[in-house]
Amino acid sequence: MEHPENSEEYKGLTVNKGIEQPSSINPYLNLRKKPKRRQFTVGEYVEGIVKGDVTVLSQAVTLVESVKPEHQAVAQEVIEKCLPYSGNSIRVGISGVPGAGKSTSIDVFGLHVLERGGKLAVLAIDPSSERSKGSILGDKTRMEKLSVHPDSFIRPSPSAGSLGGVARKTRETIILCEAAGFDKIFVETVGVGQSETAVHSMVDFFLLIQLAGTGDELQGIKRGIMEMADGIIINKADGNNIEKAKLAAAHFRNALHLFPAPESGWTPQVLTYSGFYGIGIKEIWDMVYSYIDFVKKNGYFDYRRNEQAKYWMYETINEHLRDSFYNNPAIASMLTAQEQEVLQGKATSFSAAKKLLDTYFGNL
Amino acid sequence: MEHPENSEEYKGLTVNKGIEQPSSINPYLNLRKKPKRRQFTVGEYVEGIVKGDVTVLSQAVTLVESVKPEHQAVAQEVIEKCLPYSGNSIRVGISGVPGAGKSTSIDVFGLHVLERGGKLAVLAIDPSSERSKGSILGDKTRMEKLSVHPDSFIRPSPSAGSLGGVARKTRETIILCEAAGFDKIFVETVGVGQSETAVHSMVDFFLLIQLAGTGDELQGIKRGIMEMADGIIINKADGNNIEKAKLAAAHFRNALHLFPAPESGWTPQVLTYSGFYGIGIKEIWDMVYSYIDFVKKNGYFDYRRNEQAKYWMYETINEHLRDSFYNNPAIASMLTAQEQEVLQGKATSFSAAKKLLDTYFGNL
Numbered sequence: 041m042e043h044p045e046n047s048e049e050y051k052g053l054t055v056n057k058g059i060e061q062p063s064s065i066n067p068y069l070n071l072r073k074k075p076k077r078r079q080f081t082v083g084e085y086v087e088g089i090v091k092g093d094v095t096v097l098s099q100a101v102t103l104v105e106s107v108k109p110e111h112q113a114v115a116q117e118v119i120e121k122c123l124p125y126s127g128n129s130i131r132v133g134i135s136g137v138p139g140a141g142k143s144t145s146i147d148v149f150g151l152h153v154l155e156r157g158g159k160l161a162v163l164a165i166d167p168s169s170e171r172s173k174g175s176i177l178g179d180k181t182r183m184e185k186l187s188v189h190p191d192s193f194i195r196p197s198p199s200a201g202s203l204g205g206v207a208r209k210t211r212e213t214i215i216l217c218e219a220a221g222f223d224k225i226f227v228e229t230v231g232v233g234q235s236e237t238a239v240h241s242m243v244d245f246f247l248l249i250q251l252a253g254t255g256d257e258l259q260g261i262k263r264g265i266m267e268m269a270d271g272i273i274i275n276k277a278d279g280n281n282i283e284k285a286k287l288a289a290a291h292f293r294n295a296l297h298l299f300p301a302p303e304s305g306w307t308p309q310v311l312t313y314s315g316f317y318g319i320g321i322k323e324i325w326d327m328v329y330s331y332i333d334f335v336k337k338n339g340y341f342d343y344r345r346n347e348q349a350k351y352w353m354y355e356t357i358n359e360h361l362r363d364s365f366y367n368n369p370a371i372a373s374m375l376t377a378q379e380q381e382v383l384q385g386k387a388t389s390f391s392a393a394k395k396l397l398d399t400y401f402g403n404l
Numbered sequence: 405m406e407h408p409e410n411s412e413e414y415k416g417l418t419v420n421k422g423i424e425q426p427s428s429i430n431p432y433l434n435l436r437k438k439p440k441r442r443q444f445t446v447g448e449y450v451e452g453i454v455k456g457d458v459t460v461l462s463q464a465v466t467l468v469e470s471v472k473p474e475h476q477a478v479a480q481e482v483i484e485k486c487l488p489y490s491g492n493s494i495r496v497g498i499s500g501v502p503g504a505g506k507s508t509s510i511d512v513f514g515l516h517v518l519e520r521g522g523k524l525a526v527l528a529i530d531p532s533s534e535r536s537k538g539s540i541l542g543d544k545t546r547m548e549k550l551s552v553h554p555d556s557f558i559r560p561s562p563s564a565g566s567l568g569g570v571a572r573k574t575r576e577t578i579i580l581c582e583a584a585g586f587d588k589i590f591v592e593t594v595g596v597g598q599s600e601t602a603v604h605s606m607v608d609f610f611l612l613i614q615l616a617g618t619g620d621e622l623q624g625i626k627r628g629i630m631e632m633a634d635g636i637i638i639n640k641a642d643g644n645n646i647e648k649a650k651l652a653a654a655h656f657r658n659a660l661h662l663f664p665a666p667e668s669g670w671t672p673q674v675l676t677y678s679g680f681y682g683i684g685i686k687e688i689w690d691m692v693y694s695y696i697d698f699v700k701k702n703g704y705f706d707y708r709r710n711e712q713a714k715y716w717m718y719e720t721i722n723e724h725l726r727d728s729f730y731n732n733p734a735i736a737s738m739l740t741a742q743e744q745e746v747l748q749g750k751a752t753s754f755s756a757a758k759k760l761l762d763t764y765f766g767n768l
Binding site: 116119120123124126127208211212215264266267291294295298346349350351352353354355356357358360361362364365378379382383385386387388389390391392393394396397401404 | 480483484487488490491572575576579628630631655658659662710713714715716717718719720721722724725726728729742743746747749750751752753754755756757758760761765768
């Protein structure tokens, strides 16, 4: 039997084709200039956000994502003023290979979490989003129930840039969302290694979605990702798939057993569920909440949040130092030649590096 | 039964106490100044090394390890002139937790490899060697047969410094050894994560020594190390231990199966052996050599050596950039305060980083 997600039954999950737009009566209408939206002051942004005004929050996030220096200056002030109101949330990273059913799962998880109370923000990190036209969370219809829920705020990944840049913006958006009263934050990411590391360094719990299967599928997981997981959940554990899913869970439990115990003292768990049929959802969130209780009691929760704040400070510094070097015009024009010298065995890695460094510091 | 390595039988492995020195007839003899050793010219170093003169090689390595700028300048010239003679070797990284029997194994492996012909250099990377008084390879008696073999060259880890510095020196020593005709290079390291990564980025084959055991022992492996291994070998597969070792091997095979396939296209293998009884040694080196054949045929061998050369160029640059920043006096005096601002929620990670970066670039 074909899995229901691939069949006609799954109507709710297919993206409906949009209707054809009627031709405009006045074809020049679009050329009229839209009145420019008045820019809020820092005070107005902060006030609006702290009141929970989602429109103001949205505009602040746009500011955070802007590359314009004047926008960045305002954004940084807003974030700094929001800091005292932030932090009071549970941040959950959600990852999984394409096809694992991430969107359906997040939709179902979100509704479940909201039933338990509070407000939920769903953010994303996808450094490739410009190229792929914002595939990740770009299309809100992917989470059709959650996207119309009054207590949810869904925001696609900041558009492309370096992973560090994209991740920083998402991290700052978390602060704004928390200040606006969102006490559950999901950060979604695609299964491509580096972005998982970024997400892992800004969340409290890292949830890895996997599919039922034995062995071969596991090969799709990028190095190190499984070791980051606080919980692994096997999707599509329904119908004929249940046994396969249980087998996969046993497989993963064995694998986790081989890894060093996480610093948190928590033993990562493996659960099965069905996003489509809504089976096993409560158990997943019971696990997440018992983890949060556990690390709040043993002090790891605060410790880790502090470590993360430090990590991002140092990460920002190191990334900027590298950018300054590799974007230096003198370096950019020398780099390939030096690399070639090294590859052809004419220079050692160290002497080539030294030549480049001398040029850089001489030109600063 | 106690394992033989812990019993009296293992006499050959204990370090003999040195004999008492007879008292000097002339107690002031030692005060006479030793004649200063004449410093070789770059040409003399290179000539001596290429001729395979181990005394000259030793002195050149000492130069590489020196922190004095004038020594470094000569060292870099020597290395660069040796580059055309280097590269023609098999480089094997050997790692394992303390107690796994690394020294005995390397002694036995070395003799076996030398029986097959050629010359062997054994180097090490241990960034903690100054603190621990050069525990790793510092004491040549740890490899008592190999250390007196005419075709072997054993060199302890460069003494402490940053891991990057220590690793660079070892990498440069590899070049000198190869130029001196050593066509087999072992690089030993302790099981502490970061240094494995450094070793992995300078060898062709990464061998991980483990002990027989089921489950719990595996917890001792640092994150990511098992994923680097091209071969895992279980030591002490002898006597009553054979079954346990086989079980451990099965365990490791399962675990490796869960990792993504390595870039080389090679399937990492798990073997059992006994370093003490010399069982299974040939099979290990058959594995290593068949790996080398495999990656030379599919082109990965050269590809990887090139990637490693590039990696060390970029690594040297990035490390220097960080050093320049964090050792800047203005930064050093501000850093803790900025970190505190971040930890107390008074500044965002990004604004603290920006303040530090502005100070640094303003002071350069």
